[in-house]
Amino acid sequence: MTEPIEELSRLCIHTITTKPWSLEEALDQYTARGIRAMSVWQNAIESMGAVKAGERIRQYPMEVVSYVRGGFFPSISLSKRQDAIDDNKKLLEEAAALGAPLLVLVCGADSGQSLAKSRKQIREGIEAILPHAESLGVRLGIEPLHPMYAGARSAINTLEQANDLASFIESDLVGVVVDVYHLWWDMHLKRQILRSGLEDYLFAYHICDWKVPTEDMLNDRGLMGEGCIPLRQIRGWMEEASFDGYHEVEIFSNRYWSMNQAEFLDQIINAYLNHA
Ligand code: ZN
Numbered sequence: 001m002t003e004p005i006e007e008l009s010r011l012c013i014h015t016i017t018t019k020p021w022s023l024e025e026a027l028d029q030y031t032a033r034g035i036r037a038m039s040v041w042q043n044a045i046e047s048m049g050a051v052k053a054g055e056r057i058r059q060y061p062m063e064v065v066s067y068v069r070g071g072f073f074p075s076i077s078l079s080k081r082q083d084a085i086d087d088n089k090k091l092l093e094e095a096a097a098l099g100a101p102l103l104v105l106v107c108g109a110d111s112g113q114s115l116a117k118s119r120k121q122i123r124e125g126i127e128a129i130l131p132h133a134e135s136l137g138v139r140l141g142i143e144p145l146h147p148m149y150a151g152a153r154s155a156i157n158t159l160e161q162a163n164d165l166a167s168f169i170e171s172d173l174v175g176v177v178v179d180v181y182h183l184w185w186d187m188h189l190k191r192q193i194l195r196s197g198l199e200d201y202l203f204a205y206h207i208c209d210w211k212v213p214t215e216d217m218l219n220d221r222g223l224m225g226e227g228c229i230p231l232r233q234i235r236g237w238m239e240e241a242s243f244d245g246y247h248e249v250e251i252f253s254n255r256y257w258s259m260n261q262a263e264f265l266d267q268i269i270n271a272y273l274n275h276a
Contacts, residue, residue, distance in 0.1 A: 011272055012037035012065045012246035014206075015044040018261045019252075023053055027060045029265055037246050039066040040098055042091075050094035058099065065246050066141065066204055067095035071105035073125030074118035074155060081121060084108070088129045096136040102203055103133070104141045104177055109155040118155035119165075126169060133173050141203040142166060143177035146185075148217055159183055159192035166201045178238065179206035179250065181221060184229040190237045197241025205238055206250045207231060207276050221251045223267060225275030235276065247276055 013035060015026050023044045030038060038057075045053035057064060070091040075081045088103075095103045107122045109115065126140060133140055142162040145154035156162055162176040176196050183189055196202045209227030214220050224231055235247070249268055256264050 050097035072108035175201035175203035
């Protein structure tokens with residue numbers, strides 16, 4: 001087994017980044033390159049289930065940083081809101097089985113109602129699953145999404161909104177996820193990152209790049225250094241806020257998923273070392 005390289009000690013890869021690989025392939029390929037942390041997406045464990053996946057992962061020198069992703073609380077339908085709460089409780093149990101200390105929340109939105117109403121339902125959803133999270137010891141990370149997703153994917157679009165929500169709920173288990181793809185444009189980002197740090201809300205840090213032009217709203221994220229996000233500056237703010245967790249590479253890209261994934265992973269490491 002390759003010894004971890006010091007420079008990669010804080011590198012974490014989301015399994016969705018190398019979506020064509022099975023969980024086993026990802027574990028083999030990541031660890032062979034000295035990567036010691038991964039965030040697990042639901043689709044990667046669908047076939048074997050969380051318990052088996054957790055057992056498999058523990059056979060490797062691999063830390064699970066988070067389980068991705070829960071949330072999607074708002075709906076104009078009461079029964080759908082209840083289904084979302086039940087789903088999230090199940091996801092929390094899967095996170096615990098995987099050994100993931102954090103469930104990442106893509107909060108959701110319903111275009112049939114106002115953003116304010118969706119935000120209220122997000123808060124109610126988090127409050128409803130919080131006792132379950134507490135009993136399992138799994139944290140909840142509110143991930144603000146870029147405003148282009150406000151129609152259907154998330155009514156939480158700035159770090160300020162995520163901080164406000166965490167502050168309102170006031171639990172050690174509820175914090176925020178800073179994803180550069182969603183937040184890089186915000187003129188208040190530095191101030192809000194420092195605030196997250198002061199409040200102990202900084203649960204996770206996701207990196208990639210914003211390509212110009214972006215050809216697909218979901219699946220055209222860039223490799224670090226390929227776009228216009230000031231990655232080193234934002235990393236500096238995270239460090240100033242005393243964040244000492246992993247740098248998680250999360251790239252959805254039809255272009256990269258169609259190439260040889262081993263070569264792509266080498267490119268990720270190179271981009272991480274040179275640009276992140
Ligand atoms: Zn993210």
